[in-house]
Amino acid sequence: MDITLIQAESIIEKAKAKAVEIDTKMNISVVDSGANQVAFVRMDGAWLGSADIALKKAKTARFFDMPTGEIGKLSQPGGSLYNIEHSNGGLISFPGGVPIKNSGGEIIGAIGVSGSTVENDHAVAVAGSQAI
Amino acid sequence: MDITLIQAESIIEKAKAKAVEIDTKMNISVVDSGANQVAFVRMDGAWLGSADIALKKAKTARFFDMPTGEIGKLSQPGGSLYNIEHSNGGLISFPGGVPIKNSGGEIIGAIGVSGSTVENDHAVAVAGSQAI
Amino acid sequence: MDITLIQAESIIEKAKAKAVEIDTKMNISVVDSGANQVAFVRMDGAWLGSADIALKKAKTARFFDMPTGEIGKLSQPGGSLYNIEHSNGGLISFPGGVPIKNSGGEIIGAIGVSGSTVENDHAVAVAGSQAI
Amino acid sequence: MDITLIQAESIIEKAKAKAVEIDTKMNISVVDSGANQVAFVRMDGAWLGSADIALKKAKTARFFDMPTGEIGKLSQPGGSLYNIEHSNGGLISFPGGVPIKNSGGEIIGAIGVSGSTVENDHAVAVAGSQAI
Numbered sequence: 304m305d306i307t308l309i310q311a312e313s314i315i316e317k318a319k320a321k322a323v324e325i326d327t328k329m330n331i332s333v334v335d336s337g338a339n340q341v342a343f344v345r346m347d348g349a350w351l352g353s354a355d356i357a358l359k360k361a362k363t364a365r366f367f368d369m370p371t372g373e374i375g376k377l378s379q380p381g382g383s384l385y386n387i388e389h390s391n392g393g394l395i396s397f398p399g400g401v402p403i404k405n406s407g408g409e410i411i412g413a414i415g416v417s418g419s420t421v422e423n424d425h426a427v428a429v430a431g432s433q434a435i
Numbered sequence: 436m437d438i439t440l441i442q443a444e445s446i447i448e449k450a451k452a453k454a455v456e457i458d459t460k461m462n463i464s465v466v467d468s469g470a471n472q473v474a475f476v477r478m479d480g481a482w483l484g485s486a487d488i489a490l491k492k493a494k495t496a497r498f499f500d501m502p503t504g505e506i507g508k509l510s511q512p513g514g515s516l517y518n519i520e521h522s523n524g525g526l527i528s529f530p531g532g533v534p535i536k537n538s539g540g541e542i543i544g545a546i547g548v549s550g551s552t553v554e555n556d557h558a559v560a561v562a563g564s565q566a567i
Numbered sequence: 568m569d570i571t572l573i574q575a576e577s578i579i580e581k582a583k584a585k586a587v588e589i590d591t592k593m594n595i596s597v598v599d600s601g602a603n604q605v606a607f608v609r610m611d612g613a614w615l616g617s618a619d620i621a622l623k624k625a626k627t628a629r630f631f632d633m634p635t636g637e638i639g640k641l642s643q644p645g646g647s648l649y650n651i652e653h654s655n656g657g658l659i660s661f662p663g664g665v666p667i668k669n670s671g672g673e674i675i676g677a678i679g680v681s682g683s684t685v686e687n688d689h690a691v692a693v694a695g696s697q698a699i
Numbered sequence: 700m701d702i703t704l705i706q707a708e709s710i711i712e713k714a715k716a717k718a719v720e721i722d723t724k725m726n727i728s729v730v731d732s733g734a735n736q737v738a739f740v741r742m743d744g745a746w747l748g749s750a751d752i753a754l755k756k757a758k759t760a761r762f763f764d765m766p767t768g769e770i771g772k773l774s775q776p777g778g779s780l781y782n783i784e785h786s787n788g789g790l791i792s793f794p795g796g797v798p799i800k801n802s803g804g805e806i807i808g809a810i811g812v813s814g815s816t817v818e819n820d821h822a823v824a825v826a827g828s829q830a831i
Contacts, residue, residue: 572741601747606741607739610704
Protein backbone atom coordinates (compact mmCIF):
# COMPACT_ATOMS: atom_id res chain seq x y z
CA MET A 304 0.00 0.00 0.00
CA ASP A 305 1.47 3.30 -1.08
CA ILE A 306 0.45 6.90 -0.59
CA THR A 307 -1.78 8.47 -3.26
CA LEU A 308 -1.44 11.97 -4.67
CA ILE A 309 -4.80 12.88 -3.14
CA GLN A 310 -3.47 11.83 0.26
CA ALA A 311 -0.24 13.74 -0.32
CA GLU A 312 -2.17 16.85 -1.30
CA SER A 313 -4.36 16.66 1.80
CA ILE A 314 -1.22 16.28 3.93
CA ILE A 315 0.25 19.37 2.33
CA GLU A 316 -2.96 21.35 2.81
CA LYS A 317 -3.05 20.47 6.51
CA ALA A 318 0.62 21.36 6.87
CA LYS A 319 0.13 24.67 5.08
CA ALA A 320 -2.83 25.53 7.31
CA LYS A 321 -0.72 24.85 10.39
CA ALA A 322 2.14 26.92 8.97
CA VAL A 323 -0.22 29.86 8.44
CA GLU A 324 -1.71 29.42 11.90
CA ILE A 325 1.69 29.76 13.57
CA ASP A 326 2.74 32.53 11.18
CA THR A 327 5.57 30.73 9.36
CA LYS A 328 6.57 30.20 5.73
CA MET A 329 7.46 26.61 4.96
CA ASN A 330 8.81 24.25 2.34
CA ILE A 331 6.82 21.01 2.53
CA SER A 332 7.73 17.71 0.85
CA VAL A 333 5.90 14.36 0.84
CA VAL A 334 7.56 11.10 -0.25
CA ASP A 335 6.09 7.64 -0.79
CA SER A 336 7.12 4.35 0.81
CA GLY A 337 10.03 4.11 -1.63
CA ALA A 338 11.29 7.53 -0.46
CA ASN A 339 10.46 9.05 -3.85
CA GLN A 340 8.86 12.51 -3.85
CA VAL A 341 5.12 12.67 -4.52
CA ALA A 342 4.36 16.34 -3.86
CA PHE A 343 6.13 19.53 -2.83
CA VAL A 344 5.27 23.17 -2.19
CA ARG A 345 7.28 26.22 -1.18
CA MET A 346 5.14 28.90 0.43
CA ASP A 347 5.65 32.48 -0.76
CA GLY A 348 8.68 34.01 0.89
CA ALA A 349 9.90 30.73 2.42
CA TRP A 350 13.67 30.15 2.49
CA LEU A 351 15.04 28.87 -0.82
CA GLY A 352 17.53 26.64 0.96
CA SER A 353 14.78 24.86 2.82
CA ALA A 354 13.43 23.11 -0.25
CA ASP A 355 16.24 20.57 -0.30
CA ILE A 356 16.10 20.28 3.48
CA ALA A 357 12.38 19.51 3.42
CA LEU A 358 12.95 16.76 0.85
CA LYS A 359 15.93 15.33 2.76
CA LYS A 360 13.90 15.36 5.99
CA ALA A 361 11.08 13.45 4.32
CA LYS A 362 13.53 10.95 2.84
CA THR A 363 15.40 10.56 6.13
CA ALA A 364 12.16 9.92 8.04
CA ARG A 365 11.24 7.15 5.60
CA PHE A 366 14.79 5.80 5.32
CA PHE A 367 14.73 4.96 9.04
CA ASP A 368 10.99 4.97 9.81
CA MET A 369 11.26 7.48 12.63
CA PRO A 370 11.10 11.24 13.17
CA THR A 371 14.28 12.88 11.93
CA GLY A 372 15.03 14.42 15.32
CA GLU A 373 15.44 10.94 16.80
CA ILE A 374 18.35 10.32 14.48
CA GLY A 375 19.89 13.63 15.40
CA LYS A 376 20.01 12.63 19.04
CA LEU A 377 22.28 9.72 18.08
CA SER A 378 24.41 11.47 15.46
CA GLN A 379 26.00 14.04 17.76
CA PRO A 380 29.74 14.00 18.49
CA GLY A 381 30.35 10.97 20.68
CA GLY A 382 26.98 9.48 19.75
CA SER A 383 26.52 6.04 18.27
CA LEU A 384 25.56 7.34 14.80
CA TYR A 385 28.01 10.25 14.62
CA ASN A 386 28.12 11.71 11.09
CA ILE A 387 25.48 9.36 9.66
CA GLU A 388 24.47 12.44 7.65
CA HIS A 389 27.18 11.57 5.11
CA SER A 390 25.14 8.62 3.84
CA ASN A 391 22.43 8.48 1.20
CA GLY A 392 23.58 11.62 -0.58
CA GLY A 393 23.00 13.68 2.56
CA LEU A 394 20.60 13.16 5.46
CA ILE A 395 18.97 15.85 7.59
CA SER A 396 18.79 14.70 11.19
CA PHE A 397 17.13 17.56 13.03
CA PRO A 398 13.37 17.75 13.62
CA GLY A 399 10.86 18.36 10.83
CA GLY A 400 10.51 14.95 9.18
CA VAL A 401 8.00 12.34 10.31
CA PRO A 402 6.72 9.06 8.86
CA ILE A 403 3.14 8.84 7.59
CA LYS A 404 1.05 5.82 8.50
CA ASN A 405 -2.23 4.57 7.09
CA SER A 406 -5.18 3.58 9.29
CA GLY A 407 -3.64 0.11 9.66
CA GLY A 408 -0.46 1.55 11.14
CA GLU A 409 1.60 0.74 8.05
CA ILE A 410 4.14 3.36 6.93
CA ILE A 411 3.12 4.63 3.49
CA GLY A 412 5.50 7.59 3.20
CA ALA A 413 6.83 10.59 5.08
CA ILE A 414 6.58 14.38 5.28
CA GLY A 415 9.46 16.82 5.61
CA VAL A 416 9.06 20.48 6.58
CA SER A 417 11.65 23.25 6.70
CA GLY A 418 11.46 27.02 7.02
CA SER A 419 11.36 28.05 10.67
CA THR A 420 12.65 26.79 14.02
CA VAL A 421 12.94 23.02 14.23
CA GLU A 422 10.13 23.05 16.79
CA ASN A 423 7.86 24.80 14.31
CA ASP A 424 9.04 22.59 11.45
CA HIS A 425 8.20 19.50 13.51
CA ALA A 426 4.80 20.86 14.56
CA VAL A 427 3.87 21.52 10.93
CA ALA A 428 5.08 18.06 9.87
CA VAL A 429 3.02 16.39 12.59
CA ALA A 430 -0.05 18.42 11.63
CA GLY A 431 0.39 17.33 8.03
CA SER A 432 0.88 13.70 8.93
CA GLN A 433 -2.43 13.72 10.80
CA ALA A 434 -4.35 14.31 7.59
CA ILE A 435 -4.28 10.54 6.98
CA MET B 436 7.93 39.99 -10.04
CA ASP B 437 7.95 36.33 -9.18
CA ILE B 438 5.46 33.48 -9.38
CA THR B 439 3.31 32.88 -6.30
CA LEU B 440 2.42 29.49 -4.86
CA ILE B 441 -1.23 30.14 -5.72
CA GLN B 442 -0.21 30.70 -9.33
CA ALA B 443 1.96 27.58 -9.30
CA GLU B 444 -0.89 25.52 -7.87
CA SER B 445 -3.31 26.76 -10.53
CA ILE B 446 -0.71 25.90 -13.21
CA ILE B 447 -0.43 22.40 -11.79
CA GLU B 448 -4.22 22.00 -11.63
CA LYS B 449 -4.55 23.00 -15.29
CA ALA B 450 -1.74 20.67 -16.27
CA LYS B 451 -3.26 17.77 -14.30
CA ALA B 452 -6.63 18.36 -15.96
CA LYS B 453 -4.98 18.24 -19.39
CA ALA B 454 -3.08 15.09 -18.42
CA VAL B 455 -6.33 13.40 -17.40
CA GLU B 456 -8.06 14.62 -20.57
CA ILE B 457 -5.46 12.96 -22.80
CA ASP B 458 -5.27 9.88 -20.55
CA THR B 459 -1.69 10.24 -19.31
CA LYS B 460 0.03 10.10 -15.91
CA MET B 461 2.45 12.94 -15.41
CA ASN B 462 5.11 14.35 -13.15
CA ILE B 463 4.68 18.15 -13.09
CA SER B 464 7.13 20.69 -11.70
CA VAL B 465 6.93 24.49 -11.48
CA VAL B 466 9.97 26.67 -10.82
CA ASP B 467 10.18 30.39 -10.11
CA SER B 468 12.23 33.07 -11.90
CA GLY B 469 15.30 31.90 -9.94
CA ALA B 470 14.83 28.36 -11.34
CA ASN B 471 14.04 27.07 -7.85
CA GLN B 472 11.15 24.62 -7.48
CA VAL B 473 7.88 26.07 -6.13
CA ALA B 474 5.54 23.10 -6.52
CA PHE B 475 5.61 19.52 -7.73
CA VAL B 476 3.21 16.60 -8.08
CA ARG B 477 3.56 13.02 -9.30
CA MET B 478 0.23 11.59 -10.44
CA ASP B 479 -0.60 8.07 -9.21
CA GLY B 480 1.13 5.49 -11.35
CA ALA B 481 3.32 8.01 -13.20
CA TRP B 482 6.89 6.95 -13.96
CA LEU B 483 9.24 7.35 -10.99
CA GLY B 484 12.08 8.42 -13.29
CA SER B 485 10.06 11.31 -14.66
CA ALA B 486 10.12 13.31 -11.43
CA ASP B 487 13.71 14.38 -11.94
CA ILE B 488 13.08 14.91 -15.66
CA ALA B 489 10.08 17.19 -14.97
CA LEU B 490 12.18 19.31 -12.62
CA LYS B 491 15.12 19.42 -15.03
CA LYS B 492 12.78 20.46 -17.88
CA ALA B 493 11.35 23.29 -15.79
CA LYS B 494 14.83 24.44 -14.79
CA THR B 495 16.13 24.18 -18.36
CA ALA B 496 13.21 26.22 -19.70
CA ARG B 497 13.91 28.99 -17.20
CA PHE B 498 17.71 28.75 -17.51
CA PHE B 499 17.44 29.74 -21.18
CA ASP B 500 13.96 31.31 -21.31
CA MET B 501 12.72 29.08 -24.12
CA PRO B 502 10.89 25.77 -24.54
CA THR B 503 13.23 22.87 -23.80
CA GLY B 504 12.73 21.37 -27.26
CA GLU B 505 14.36 24.44 -28.82
CA ILE B 506 17.56 23.70 -26.98
CA GLY B 507 17.46 20.07 -28.09
CA LYS B 508 17.55 21.19 -31.71
CA LEU B 509 20.91 22.82 -31.08
CA SER B 510 22.44 20.19 -28.79
CA GLN B 511 22.57 17.36 -31.35
CA PRO B 512 25.89 16.00 -32.63
CA GLY B 513 27.40 18.67 -34.86
CA GLY B 514 25.06 21.31 -33.44
CA SER B 515 26.20 24.57 -31.93
CA LEU B 516 25.29 23.55 -28.37
CA TYR B 517 26.38 19.91 -28.61
CA ASN B 518 26.07 18.17 -25.22
CA ILE B 519 25.02 21.29 -23.35
CA GLU B 520 23.12 18.75 -21.20
CA HIS B 521 26.32 18.27 -19.17
CA SER B 522 25.94 21.71 -17.60
CA ASN B 523 23.98 22.76 -14.53
CA GLY B 524 23.93 19.32 -12.98
CA GLY B 525 22.12 17.92 -15.99
CA LEU B 526 19.77 19.58 -18.47
CA ILE B 527 16.84 17.95 -20.26
CA SER B 528 16.58 19.32 -23.78
CA PHE B 529 13.61 17.52 -25.30
CA PRO B 530 10.04 18.95 -25.22
CA GLY B 531 8.01 19.27 -22.03
CA GLY B 532 9.42 22.42 -20.44
CA VAL B 533 8.10 25.91 -21.19
CA PRO B 534 8.57 29.34 -19.63
CA ILE B 535 5.67 30.97 -17.80
CA LYS B 536 4.91 34.63 -18.42
CA ASN B 537 2.73 37.08 -16.52
CA SER B 538 0.16 39.29 -18.21
CA GLY B 539 2.88 41.82 -18.97
CA GLY B 540 4.91 39.23 -20.91
CA GLU B 541 7.57 38.98 -18.25
CA ILE B 542 8.94 35.51 -17.49
CA ILE B 543 8.10 34.61 -13.89
CA GLY B 544 9.02 30.91 -13.92
CA ALA B 545 8.65 27.71 -15.92
CA ILE B 546 6.79 24.40 -15.96
CA GLY B 547 8.28 20.99 -16.71
CA VAL B 548 6.20 17.89 -17.51
CA SER B 549 7.30 14.28 -17.99
CA GLY B 550 5.49 10.97 -18.17
CA SER B 551 4.37 10.27 -21.74
CA THR B 552 5.52 11.06 -25.28
CA VAL B 553 7.33 14.36 -25.64
CA GLU B 554 4.37 15.65 -27.65
CA ASN B 555 2.02 14.89 -24.76
CA ASP B 556 4.49 16.24 -22.23
CA HIS B 557 4.70 19.51 -24.18
CA ALA B 558 0.92 19.75 -24.59
CA VAL B 559 0.41 19.37 -20.84
CA ALA B 560 3.14 21.92 -20.10
CA VAL B 561 1.56 24.44 -22.46
CA ALA B 562 -1.87 23.85 -20.93
CA GLY B 563 -0.41 24.47 -17.49
CA SER B 564 1.42 27.59 -18.57
CA GLN B 565 -1.85 29.08 -19.82
CA ALA B 566 -3.28 29.19 -16.30
CA ILE B 567 -1.54 32.54 -15.87
CA MET C 568 2.93 -5.52 -3.23
CA ASP C 569 6.70 -5.40 -3.24
CA ILE C 570 9.41 -7.88 -4.09
CA THR C 571 10.75 -10.03 -1.22
CA LEU C 572 14.37 -10.93 -0.63
CA ILE C 573 13.56 -14.58 -1.30
CA GLN C 574 12.13 -13.59 -4.68
CA ALA C 575 15.15 -11.40 -5.40
CA GLU C 576 17.52 -14.23 -4.50
CA SER C 577 15.70 -16.69 -6.77
CA ILE C 578 15.87 -14.12 -9.58
CA ILE C 579 19.62 -13.79 -9.07
CA GLU C 580 20.08 -17.59 -8.97
CA LYS C 581 18.23 -17.98 -12.27
CA ALA C 582 20.23 -15.16 -13.81
CA LYS C 583 23.53 -16.63 -12.60
CA ALA C 584 22.60 -20.03 -14.02
CA LYS C 585 21.89 -18.44 -17.39
CA ALA C 586 25.16 -16.50 -17.24
CA VAL C 587 27.08 -19.73 -16.61
CA GLU C 588 25.16 -21.49 -19.37
CA ILE C 589 26.23 -18.92 -21.96
CA ASP C 590 29.74 -18.68 -20.50
CA THR C 591 29.66 -15.09 -19.27
CA LYS C 592 30.56 -13.30 -16.03
CA MET C 593 27.91 -10.89 -14.88
CA ASN C 594 27.03 -8.23 -12.37
CA ILE C 595 23.37 -8.67 -11.40
CA SER C 596 21.22 -6.18 -9.46
CA VAL C 597 17.60 -6.41 -8.32
CA VAL C 598 15.60 -3.36 -7.18
CA ASP C 599 12.15 -3.12 -5.61
CA SER C 600 9.13 -1.13 -6.80
CA GLY C 601 10.65 2.00 -5.27
CA ALA C 602 13.82 1.49 -7.35
CA ASN C 603 15.84 0.73 -4.21
CA GLN C 604 18.34 -2.14 -4.40
CA VAL C 605 17.32 -5.41 -2.74
CA ALA C 606 20.12 -7.74 -3.82
CA PHE C 607 23.32 -7.69 -5.87
CA VAL C 608 26.07 -10.08 -6.89
CA ARG C 609 29.21 -9.75 -8.98
CA MET C 610 30.38 -13.07 -10.39
CA ASP C 611 34.08 -13.89 -10.06
CA GLY C 612 36.08 -12.14 -12.74
CA ALA C 613 33.17 -9.97 -13.92
CA TRP C 614 33.99 -6.39 -14.93
CA LEU C 615 34.26 -4.03 -11.97
CA GLY C 616 32.68 -1.21 -13.95
CA SER C 617 29.58 -3.25 -14.60
CA ALA C 618 28.40 -3.16 -11.00
CA ASP C 619 27.18 0.42 -11.28
CA ILE C 620 25.80 -0.28 -14.75
CA ALA C 621 23.80 -3.27 -13.50
CA LEU C 622 22.27 -1.13 -10.75
CA LYS C 623 21.54 1.76 -13.12
CA LYS C 624 19.91 -0.65 -15.60
CA ALA C 625 17.67 -2.07 -12.88
CA LYS C 626 16.74 1.43 -11.73
CA THR C 627 16.14 2.66 -15.28
CA ALA C 628 13.86 -0.32 -16.05
CA ARG C 629 11.76 0.50 -12.98
CA PHE C 630 11.91 4.24 -13.47
CA PHE C 631 10.11 3.87 -16.80
CA ASP C 632 8.53 0.40 -16.48
CA MET C 633 10.09 -0.93 -19.69
CA PRO C 634 13.23 -2.74 -20.83
CA THR C 635 16.18 -0.36 -20.85
CA GLY C 636 16.86 -0.96 -24.54
CA GLU C 637 13.50 0.57 -25.42
CA ILE C 638 14.64 3.86 -23.93
CA GLY C 639 17.91 3.68 -25.84
CA LYS C 640 16.02 3.54 -29.13
CA LEU C 641 14.52 6.95 -28.32
CA SER C 642 17.57 8.59 -26.75
CA GLN C 643 19.79 8.52 -29.84
CA PRO C 644 20.88 11.73 -31.59
CA GLY C 645 17.78 13.13 -33.25
CA GLY C 646 15.52 10.92 -31.15
CA SER C 647 12.70 12.23 -29.01
CA LEU C 648 14.49 11.48 -25.72
CA TYR C 649 18.03 12.48 -26.75
CA ASN C 650 20.36 12.60 -23.74
CA ILE C 651 17.71 11.51 -21.23
CA GLU C 652 20.65 9.68 -19.61
CA HIS C 653 21.57 12.92 -17.82
CA SER C 654 18.56 12.58 -15.51
CA ASN C 655 18.21 10.71 -12.22
CA GLY C 656 21.91 10.74 -11.47
CA GLY C 657 22.67 8.78 -14.62
CA LEU C 658 20.52 6.34 -16.60
CA ILE C 659 21.71 3.37 -18.63
CA SER C 660 19.61 3.02 -21.75
CA PHE C 661 21.06 0.01 -23.56
CA PRO C 662 19.71 -3.54 -23.08
CA GLY C 663 20.14 -5.51 -19.87
CA GLY C 664 17.43 -4.08 -17.59
CA VAL C 665 13.89 -5.44 -17.48
CA PRO C 666 10.92 -4.94 -15.14
CA ILE C 667 9.80 -7.81 -12.90
CA LYS C 668 6.11 -8.57 -12.61
CA ASN C 669 4.22 -10.71 -10.14
CA SER C 670 1.68 -13.33 -11.20
CA GLY C 671 -0.97 -10.59 -11.33
CA GLY C 672 1.04 -8.63 -13.89
CA GLU C 673 1.92 -5.89 -11.42
CA ILE C 674 5.48 -4.49 -11.55
CA ILE C 675 7.20 -5.29 -8.24
CA GLY C 676 10.77 -4.39 -9.19
CA ALA C 677 13.38 -4.79 -11.88
CA ILE C 678 16.61 -6.62 -12.70
CA GLY C 679 19.73 -5.14 -14.27
CA VAL C 680 22.56 -7.20 -15.74
CA SER C 681 25.94 -6.07 -17.10
CA GLY C 682 29.14 -7.87 -18.04
CA SER C 683 29.00 -9.06 -21.63
CA THR C 684 27.39 -8.02 -24.91
CA VAL C 685 24.10 -6.23 -24.50
CA GLU C 686 22.39 -9.21 -26.13
CA ASN C 687 23.82 -11.49 -23.47
CA ASP C 688 23.07 -9.00 -20.72
CA HIS C 689 19.46 -8.84 -21.86
CA ALA C 690 19.16 -12.62 -22.13
CA VAL C 691 20.41 -13.07 -18.57
CA ALA C 692 18.07 -10.35 -17.29
CA VAL C 693 15.08 -11.97 -18.97
CA ALA C 694 16.06 -15.37 -17.58
CA GLY C 695 16.25 -13.89 -14.09
CA SER C 696 12.93 -12.08 -14.42
CA GLN C 697 11.25 -15.37 -15.25
CA ALA C 698 11.98 -16.76 -11.78
CA ILE C 699 8.82 -15.00 -10.57
CA MET D 700 44.19 -13.30 -3.37
CA ASP D 701 40.66 -11.90 -3.50
CA ILE D 702 37.32 -12.89 -2.07
CA THR D 703 35.15 -15.12 -4.26
CA LEU D 704 31.41 -14.78 -4.75
CA ILE D 705 30.94 -18.13 -3.04
CA GLN D 706 32.81 -16.79 -0.01
CA ALA D 707 30.81 -13.56 -0.08
CA GLU D 708 27.56 -15.51 -0.25
CA SER D 709 28.53 -17.68 2.71
CA ILE D 710 29.44 -14.53 4.65
CA ILE D 711 26.02 -13.07 3.89
CA GLU D 712 24.27 -16.30 4.88
CA LYS D 713 26.07 -16.35 8.23
CA ALA D 714 25.27 -12.69 8.77
CA LYS D 715 21.61 -13.20 7.89
CA ALA D 716 21.39 -16.13 10.29
CA LYS D 717 22.82 -13.99 13.08
CA ALA D 718 20.42 -11.15 12.23
CA VAL D 719 17.49 -13.54 12.48
CA GLU D 720 18.84 -14.98 15.72
CA ILE D 721 18.91 -11.57 17.40
CA ASP D 722 15.61 -10.54 15.78
CA THR D 723 16.84 -7.73 13.54
CA LYS D 724 16.40 -6.77 9.89
CA MET D 725 19.65 -5.89 8.24
CA ASN D 726 21.23 -4.55 5.08
CA ILE D 727 24.43 -6.52 4.45
CA SER D 728 27.18 -5.63 1.99
CA VAL D 729 30.43 -7.44 1.14
CA VAL D 730 33.29 -5.77 -0.74
CA ASP D 731 36.48 -7.26 -2.16
CA SER D 732 40.09 -6.21 -1.54
CA GLY D 733 39.59 -3.38 -4.04
CA ALA D 734 36.67 -2.06 -1.92
CA ASN D 735 34.27 -2.88 -4.75
CA GLN D 736 30.94 -4.48 -3.86
CA VAL D 737 30.68 -8.25 -4.45
CA ALA D 738 27.30 -9.01 -2.91
CA PHE D 739 24.48 -7.23 -1.13
CA VAL D 740 21.12 -8.10 0.41
CA ARG D 741 18.41 -6.09 2.14
CA MET D 742 16.26 -8.22 4.41
CA ASP D 743 12.50 -7.72 4.14
CA GLY D 744 11.42 -4.70 6.14
CA ALA D 745 14.96 -3.48 6.80
CA TRP D 746 15.51 0.29 6.70
CA LEU D 747 15.88 1.67 3.18
CA GLY D 748 18.50 4.16 4.33
CA SER D 749 20.72 1.40 5.67
CA ALA D 750 21.62 0.04 2.25
CA ASP D 751 24.01 2.88 1.53
CA ILE D 752 25.30 2.79 5.10
CA ALA D 753 26.05 -0.96 4.89
CA LEU D 754 28.03 -0.41 1.69
CA LYS D 755 29.87 2.59 3.12
CA LYS D 756 30.75 0.63 6.27
CA ALA D 757 32.17 -2.22 4.19
CA LYS D 758 34.16 0.21 2.05
CA THR D 759 35.39 2.14 5.09
CA ALA D 760 36.55 -1.07 6.81
CA ARG D 761 38.57 -2.03 3.74
CA PHE D 762 39.79 1.49 2.99
CA PHE D 763 41.60 1.52 6.33
CA ASP D 764 41.80 -2.22 7.17
CA MET D 765 40.17 -1.89 10.55
CA PRO D 766 36.68 -2.03 12.08
CA THR D 767 34.72 1.11 11.27
CA GLY D 768 34.19 1.93 14.93
CA GLU D 769 37.94 2.40 15.38
CA ILE D 770 37.89 5.23 12.87
CA GLY D 771 34.94 6.83 14.62
CA LYS D 772 37.00 7.13 17.81
CA LEU D 773 39.48 9.33 15.94
CA SER D 774 37.03 11.36 13.84
CA GLN D 775 35.29 13.13 16.74
CA PRO D 776 35.62 16.88 17.25
CA GLY D 777 39.16 17.52 18.45
CA GLY D 778 40.27 14.09 17.28
CA SER D 779 43.16 13.47 14.95
CA LEU D 780 40.91 12.43 12.03
CA TYR D 781 38.14 14.94 12.63
CA ASN D 782 35.54 14.78 9.86
CA ILE D 783 37.40 12.18 7.81
CA GLU D 784 33.88 11.16 6.79
CA HIS D 785 34.03 13.82 4.07
CA SER D 786 36.50 11.76 2.05
CA ASN D 787 35.87 9.02 -0.47
CA GLY D 788 32.35 10.13 -1.29
CA GLY D 789 31.30 9.64 2.32
CA LEU D 790 32.63 7.31 5.00
CA ILE D 791 30.65 5.73 7.83
CA SER D 792 32.76 5.57 10.96
CA PHE D 793 30.50 3.96 13.56
CA PRO D 794 30.49 0.18 14.22
CA GLY D 795 29.15 -2.36 11.73
CA GLY D 796 32.01 -2.71 9.25
CA VAL D 797 34.85 -5.21 9.69
CA PRO D 798 37.65 -6.50 7.46
CA ILE D 799 37.52 -10.10 6.23
CA LYS D 800 40.69 -12.19 6.37
CA ASN D 801 41.54 -15.49 4.76
CA SER D 802 43.07 -18.42 6.67
CA GLY D 803 46.51 -16.88 6.12
CA GLY D 804 45.47 -13.66 7.87
CA GLU D 805 45.46 -11.67 4.65
CA ILE D 806 42.64 -9.13 4.19
CA ILE D 807 40.54 -10.18 1.20
CA GLY D 808 37.59 -7.83 1.66
CA ALA D 809 35.17 -6.46 4.23
CA ILE D 810 31.58 -6.70 5.41
CA GLY D 811 29.27 -3.83 6.33
CA VAL D 812 25.99 -4.23 8.21
CA SER D 813 23.32 -1.65 9.04
CA GLY D 814 19.77 -1.87 10.34
CA SER D 815 19.75 -1.90 14.13
CA THR D 816 21.84 -0.55 17.01
CA VAL D 817 25.53 -0.25 16.23
CA GLU D 818 26.19 -3.06 18.73
CA ASN D 819 23.86 -5.36 16.79
CA ASP D 820 25.24 -4.20 13.46
CA HIS D 821 28.77 -5.00 14.65
CA ALA D 822 27.75 -8.40 16.04
CA VAL D 823 26.17 -9.39 12.73
CA ALA D 824 29.21 -8.16 10.79
CA VAL D 825 31.56 -10.18 13.00
CA ALA D 826 29.37 -13.27 12.63
CA GLY D 827 29.48 -12.88 8.88
CA SER D 828 33.22 -12.35 8.79
CA GLN D 829 33.73 -15.64 10.63
CA ALA D 830 32.31 -17.61 7.70
CA ILE D 831 35.79 -17.52 6.17
